[in-house]
Amino acid sequence: MTHAPTTPNFRQNVREAMADAPLMEQMTTALTGSMARRAGAAGAVPEFDALRDAGRDLKNHVLEHLDVYLETYEQAVTDAGGHVHWAETAEEARAIILDICRKAGAKTVNKGKSMISEEIGLNDYLEENGVKPVETDLGEYIIQLRKETPSHIIAPAMHVNVPQWREAFRKFHPHLPQDRDLEGLDKLLLEARGELRRKYFEAEVGITGANMLIAETGQSVIVTNEGNGDLSQSLAKVHIVLASLEKIVPTLEDASTVLRLLARSATGQEMSVYTTFSSGPRRAEDPDGPEEYHVVLLDNGRSEMLGSDFQDMLRCIRCGACMNHCPVYRAVGGHAYGWVYPGPMGAVLTPALIGVTQGGNLPNASTFCGRCEEVCPMRIPLPKMMRHWREREFERKLSPKGMRRGMGAWAWAARRPGLYRIGASLAARALRLLGAGSIRRLPLAGRAWTQTRDFPAPQKGGTFLAQWNPDAEGRRKGGAA
């Protein structure tokens, strides 16, 4: 399912998410250990930082030569008997896919996990046009049943708790006995396995995403743990790969660099269970595999990012480490971000793809703690790019009036240091009247702050500047007197 972005309502989304106690509990459960797992896996490889440098350099190289790489890749796909379709927009990609499905006479399409498919709203479109999409990744399967969107790019059903899994299976598997035992987690897994195993043999078309596209060999690569993407692509008559154009890597050796970073950053695994390199349709002598192989290359605003302040974002390999480590993501969950990509990478990518007018709220959802950049395997300067978006939002007068006035007032004062110092020292004195050590309750706009935490009271002995250089401060005062 894909819905219109609710990113403009980010503040309201956050309030609702944080008032949702079961969601807050589930987020805590789901994210526990995620940072330790990544730290353990990265720490076990002394060369990890050197690999990150290599990953960054290799993606920069690809982006600087992207036109030539795309043509090289296209040629290799064609040589292997596959077809490459270019799509500038989401609408175009959807139409291409529907056309392939219709030509294949498809009633049902099985899908491996693909964030691009969410980005272009593929499922709704196929459904409206009489083709039934079946999500086969476990996480995607449950959220398709619940008519939801993913809340995390690698664990799309992170927000769904176990009782909700049971409830959904009882409701949406009505052909199974209502009184069956679904107590153990293994029962839920077995039921999903049984339901989907049948479906793999029914669909005419299998759609997967791609973690990488290899220019040297014309292969598309998927990295998974479940095996659903492989069953989807190997049992259908037609395999469609849906990928954005920055997924190119030059060679198999370059793919190894990305693989050495990806799983460790994402789940703390050394290697995901299945890394599959696919090219073309089944060979003449093959007993299985698809008869047709199509790659839909999606731009959807990415080429506009080349040469801009946001080019570095195109290095992203979608590991999810930035969101796992983000205090804001961890506090509000993925749905609050209101569109496909949450967390720090979403805060940078969303305004680039749907516009700053719609997505401009997200780059504000950051404490600038910098943890996302610290763990990013591709060394993407996420906080810097969020700042760029904030500047653009401010320039285009999109930020709230109160905030703009406050910023204006502050900027006016900051350009007048003498006045600023007097103001700061007056404010410090006023605050000291409200309490010593910490202030339990602030008046006016400060109330929102002290509703959930104390405000530190200024220490005695004047402002920082006064303490740092008491003589100068004294002279200034003396001079003024």
Next chain:
Amino acid sequence: MSSRVRILANLRRRLEEGRPAAERAEGVAARLRLAGAQTAPRPAASRLEGAEALARFEEKLRAVDASVSHVPGFSSLPQALAEELRARNLPAAVRMGEDFDLVSLDWSGLEATRGPGRIEEPATLSRAVCGAAETGTVALRSGPANPVTLTFLGETHFIVLRRSEIVPGLEELWARVRRSGAQPRTVNLVTGPSRSADIGGVLQLGAHGPVAVHVFIVDA
């Protein structure tokens, strides 16, 4: 004007400022000439050879919940496989492809069938190109010798390779895959049995693919 032309024109316009077209073409050609040669740093743990590589391969397989055993030669494989099936309470049957090393063996003690995977496959057998000690990863080529569906439909997936086919890391794995013949429809890197932690955040084996993976190492 097609989307292809428009996308490429837009990219060229943007890239031209940094680097002219001829230079970009040469940059790509130079990089692709490096295919098969080491260009990036690699972990020291991906460079182990001989007995050390073998020990790491087995250790890493066990770490990803696979099991591993040795057979002295291919001719002992049917017997060893039959024993594994018995120990796992599985029927004495296995599905495999037309791999030369496998079809030439005496499978009379088992119901050994050949062909692609069917909807229920209690046990399947694949012949790997090689295995990388670095992460306990095996490489499989799709084709008549190894139908790709056997890798994903078998409830228990048996994989066999020679001891001499255990290589240090991904670099050597690619060298072997490149040497193994024309590019197949899929190259599958498998690292343990299928898994998911989507339900309740608890890792469970056997999501859609195999619940168990067992690797036979042929010593001779």
